[in-house]
Amino acid sequence: MTDFASKSLDRRAVLGGALAGTAILALGPPTFSAVSLPAGESAAPPLDPHFKAMAHELPPLPYADNALAPTISSNTMGFHYGKHHKAYVDNLNGLLKDAPDLAALSLDDLIKKVAGDAGKAGIFNNAAQVWNHTFYWKSMSPKGGGQPTGKLLDLIGTSFGGYDKFKDAFATAGKTQFGSGWAWLVLDNGKLSVEKTANADTPMARGKKCLLTMDVWEHAYYLDFQNRRPDYITAFLDKLVNWEFAAQNLG
Ligand code: MN
Numbered sequence: 001m002t003d004f005a006s007k008s009l010d011r012r013a014v015l016g017g018a019l020a021g022t023a024i025l026a027l028g029p030p031t032f033s034a035v036s037l038p039a040g041e042s043a044a045p046p047l048d049p050h051f052k053a054m055a056h057e058l059p060p061l062p063y064a065d066n067a068l069a070p071t072i073s074s075n076t077m078g079f080h081y082g083k084h085h086k087a088y089v090d091n092l093n094g095l096l097k098d099a100p101d102l103a104a105l106s107l108d109d110l111i112k113k114v115a116g117d118a119g120k121a122g123i124f125n126n127a128a129q130v131w132n133h134t135f136y137w138k139s140m141s142p143k144g145g146g147q148p149t150g151k152l153l154d155l156i157g158t159s160f161g162g163y164d165k166f167k168d169a170f171a172t173a174g175k176t177q178f179g180s181g182w183a184w185l186v187l188d189n190g191k192l193s194v195e196k197t198a199n200a201d202t203p204m205a206r207g208k209k210c211l212l213t214m215d216v217w218e219h220a221y222y223l224d225f226q227n228r229r230p231d232y233i234t235a236f237l238d239k240l241v242n243w244e245f246a247a248q249n250l251g
Contacts, residue, residue, distance in 0.1 A: 055093045055096075056089055056092050056093055056096075056107060056127075056130060057089065058085060058086050058089045059134050061077070061081055061137055062137055062138055062141075063141070063142055065077040065078060065081065065082075067142040068140060068142060068240060070224075071224070071235045071236075071239050071240055072140070072221075072224060072240070073223060073224050075223050075224075076220070076221070076223045076224050079219065079223070080133075080215075080219055080220060081133070081137070084133070084219055085129075085130070085133040085134075088126045088129040088130045088133065089126075089130050091122075091126040092123065092126040092127050092130055095122055095123050095126060096123070099120075099123065102114065102120075102123065107127060107130060107131055108131070108204070110123070110127050111124065111127050111128050111131055111202065111204065111205050112204075112205055112207070114127070115128075115205035115206070116205075124200065124205075125199065125200040126200075128200040128201065128202045128205065129200045131202060131204065132182060132200065132202050132213060132215070133215070135210060135213050136182075136213050136214070136215045138242065138245045139212045139213050139214065139241065139242055139245055139246070140236070140240040140241065140242055141240065141241075141242035141244065141245070144239065144240040144241045144242045144243070145237065145238050145239040145240055145241055146238070146241075146243075147163050147243070148163075148243035148246065148247065149243070150247070151247070151250065152211075152243060152246060152247045152250055155191075155192055155250070156192060158191075159191050159192035159193065160192065160194075166185075166192075166194070167237055169194040170183055170185065170194050170214070170237065171230070171233045171234070171237065173194045173195065173196040174196070174214055174216045174229070174233045174236075175229060175230055175233060176196065177196040177197075177198065177216050178198075179198065179199075180198065180199050180216070180217040180218070181196055181197050181198040181199060181201070181216055181217070182196065182197050182201075182202070182213050182214065182215060182216060183195070183196050183213065183214045183216060183233075184196070184197065184202075184203050184210055184211075184212065184213050184214075185210075185211045185212040185213075185246065186203045186208045186209060186210050186211060187208070187209040187211060187249075187250065188208050188209070192211070195208075209249065209250075210249065211246040211249045211250060212241065212242070212245070212246045212249075214233065214236050216229060216232075216233075220232070
């Protein structure tokens, strides 16, 4: 299991744990409950009707904010992680205050549930952007760049006809995404493919297994590369791409 996957599970585990804890309390200490409680009464506190799901959190960066410099500066990281990513988390938690039925869902389940629902576009956009950014930070590493190895390299060979062809396809997806969006490496029906999505959209909402992503919103590169998106993409692939993370996601 990847760190990223376990993060999503943690939240469910905590929610499940809260309920499991209630169940244990409901059993009560067996030596006392049988004798000290009048018939019909229970040692368990009633389930709290105001039980509130945990708020979504901004996960810590997997490295220091200057670890990807000079390709991605700490200045970019300060805005991108500290302001943009944080704002998506805060906006999502704000929106969920008015949607208690959705507030208990894990981030993954929430995104899949509201995808395509025009009335929930604000929740989808913020939730997907929280997920996409957490996934993006892990898609890069200070020791990244270059080719993968092993099973992943083999799969890239059979899926694209070689690493260079994958690289071209991924770079083209990033360069040709008009306006804001993302480039992705996904696993779909046992084969790898490259996709691009607009704005907050994400292949995981459609049940695809994401292996890597690259943010091509201007806020991802403008402070370091200005309008030169192709240079940012080249640097991402040559210096940052985290194949270890992609291999973990492949399972
Ligand atoms: Mn971004």
